Amino acid sequence: MVYDTATVAKKSKYASAQAHKFQDINPVKIFILSSLVQLGAVISQEYSLEYGTDKIEMHVGAVQEGERALVIDDLIATGGTLCAAISLLERVGVKVVECACVIELPDLKGRDRLGDKPLFVLVS
Ligand SMILES: O=P(O)(O)OC[C@H]1O[C@H](OP(=O)(O)OP(=O)(O)O)[C@H](O)[C@@H]1O
Numbered sequence: 136m137v138y139d140t141a142t143v144a145k146k147s148k149y150a151s152a153q154a155h156k157f158q159d160i161n162p163v164k165i166f167i168l169s170s171l172v173q174l175g176a177v178i179s180q181e182y183s184l185e186y187g188t189d190k191i192e193m194h195v196g197a198v199q200e201g202e203r204a205l206v207i208d209d210l211i212a213t214g215g216t217l218c219a220a221i222s223l224l225e226r227v228g229v230k231v232v233e234c235a236c237v238i239e240l241p242d243l244k245g246r247d248r249l250g251d252k253p254l255f256v257l258v259s
C-alpha cells in the first residue's frame with residue numbers, strides 16, 4: 136500500500152512548524168503519533184494514560200472531511216492514545232481505516248478499546 140503522509144502531534148515536549156508530509160500519492164493519509172506540539176491553529180483531544188492525562192493535537196486543515204487515515208504509533212498499551220487519535224480524526228469527518236503499532240502489550244487489552252477498528256502489530 137502507498138500512503139499520503141502527515142503527522143498528528145502528541146504532547147508538548149518539542150515544537151514543530153507544521154506536520155510532516157512525506158508523500159502525496161494516494162487515498163489514505165498516515166498519522167504518526169509523535170511527541171511534538173503543533174504551531175498555529177490546532178484541534179485537540181485529551182485522553183487518559185495509565186497515570187494522568189495527556190492530549191494530542193492536529194493542525195486545522197491537515198485533513199479534509201471524507202478522507203481516509205491510517206494511524207501509527209510505536210506502542211499500544213491501554214489503547215487510550217490510539218482511541219484519542221481516532222476520535223480526533225473522526226471529529227473532523229475522517230474515516231480511520233486501520234491502526235498500526237510496532238509493539239502491543241496484550242495484557243493491557245488496548246485492542247479491545249478499538250472495537251472493530253483493525254489493528255496491525257509487529258510484536259505482541
Ligand atoms: O496505549 P496507551 O496506554 O495510550 O499507551 C501507548 C502510548 O504510550 C507511549 O507513550 P507515552 O505516553 O509513554 O510517552 P512517549 O510518547 O514519550 O513514549 C507510547 O508511545 C504510546 O503513545
Ligand SMILES: Nc1ncnc2[nH]cnc12
Binds near residue numbers: 212
Ligand atoms: N505499560 C507500559 N509499558 C511501557 N511503555 C508504556 N507506555 C504506556 N504504557 C506503557
